[in-house]
Amino acid sequence: MKNILKAAAVLAVLAATARQAQAQASSNVTATANVAAALTATTTQNLAFGTVIPGYNKTVTAASGGIVLFTGGAGAEVTVSFTALPANLTSGANTLPISYTAGTTTTSGGALTSFTPASGTTTTLHATSGELYVHVGGTVSPAAAQASGTYTGTITVQAAYTGN
Secondary structure: OOHHHHHHHHHHHHHHHHHHHHHOOOOOOOOOOOOOOOOOEEEEEEEOOOOOOOOOOEOOOOOOOOEEEOOOOOOOOEEEEEOOOEEEEEEEEEEEEEEEEEEEEOOOOOOOOOOOOOEEEEEEEEOOOEEEEEOEEEEOOOOOOOOOOEOOOOOOOEEEEEEO
16 A cells, blocks of 8 residues: 555656646747947038138038038937037137037938037937938138138037937
8 A cells, every 4th residue: 555655646746747847938038239330430521611801700501511420320329519619710829709500410311400519419320321410510700800811720529329
């Protein structure tokens, strides 16, 4: 009788184990990540005012002003900021005041989006090409007695991934 009870106990344990095995299932999930390309920047056009007449302001719009092309991960969000917006262009010791009109951003083939250069903007790179064009315009205001010469200044624009 003991042997029958032992055999019955072993069969009960085996049956319970079989039922537990049938009540569970598992599967695998593959983890993937696509690392975006590093951002690159290329100046494609400078902000050129041409010849300026003393006493007369001259404006160049963002549409025909300076252009920087940023390229990176397609569809990635970036912040655009101007880290250098000089208040004056210089020619030796002489200065020429400059102010900035609304800047614009556009993705390749996309619509223009306006922003204030001093405030910057957050936007996305083109969904396929990963391109973003940033345009900046401005106005120079020469005095009536402005000294002649070639006045220059460096405007620095940068873009940085936001992580989105």
